[in-house]
């Protein structure tokens with residue numbers, strides 16, 4: 001099904017956004033508004049552009065007493081919110097009334113398309129909790145595959161739930177995911193700290209066919225990509241990650257120089273990774289400051305990967321390259337990651353922001 005238009009409002013840009021067909025004015029307090037207080041404030045320049053026309057509508061948040069777009073329930077339309085965590089962007093769907101995703105994986109692929117759809121790295125569904133949890137999160141990657149977890153996505157999930165439920169201040173939820181129980185906490189400053197649980201290190205559970213050491217872990221192993229040997233460590237955060245700091249014979253990667261589009265797919269589809277893999281290319285800036293670029297399974301090069309940042313910290317500690325609490329710089333910004341010795345859990349802290357709201361045909 002075709003989609004007429006998709007618009008994003010980067011939060012770092014000025015408050016007025018000029019597009020060829022419409023102007024959208026955003027309130028400065030955009031990140032703190034309530035979904036049930038949203039009303040469009042759109043100036044239509046081109047009379048041929050109909051904001052709520054045949055296929056898609058766009059609303060910029062300003063305070064009002066009218067009903068939210070997300071409160072409307074016309075049949076045939078899918079209402080969504082677009083969020084991002086450090087530029088890793090997602091279409092969030094209120095699926096609290098059902099444990100079946102409101103759209104298929106095929107439709108998710110269409111909606112994630114940056115030219116013919118809304119544009120996103122994935123689609124996330126907010127579903128009823130199971131096993132005593134508050135909510136369940138499911139996600140489709142932009143290629144339609146379903147991963148177990150998403151670190152940036154779960155921060156967006158927490159902010160979206162807070163707005164759907166009109167909750168304020170410091171909040172914490174329990175969320176059932178394919179990676180087990182995950183607990184995000186919305187902090188007073190708007191950032192979200194997530195208890196990401198324990199890393200999985202057993203080769204068969206990651207899964208990887210790379211040779212394991214005596215602890216059954218894959219640390220400082222070697223992976224052959226077209227004759228180049230990459231030193232890799234493998235970690236699962238519920239989803240698989242392959243982390244590399246160097247090629248054989250070199251000291252430290254310079255991540256800005258990598259041709260990610262060429263090498264990323266070769267890691268992702270390597271025969272050593274039966275469930276494919278996410279890959280983090282890491283440069284050590286200091287023992288508490290790491291820089292990474294990521295090639296994601298099912299989404300390609302993204303601006304950030306939360307589970308990847310957690311996995312790479314574990315790899316850096318296991319390889320003796322870093323402390324347990326580090327700042328991780330990603331193309332879209334920074335995350336603070338801690339692998340706590342007392343409980344073996346990983347804690348990720350970072351932002352998540354609403355971008356725009358809209359509706360498309362189901």
Ligand SMILES: N[C@@H](CCC[C@H](N)C(=O)O)C(=O)O
Nearest residue numbers: 147150151152239305306307
């Ligand atoms: N960007 C996400 C990870 C999303 C899932 C990943 N592509 C996979 O297939 O495992 C994150 O922030 O963790």
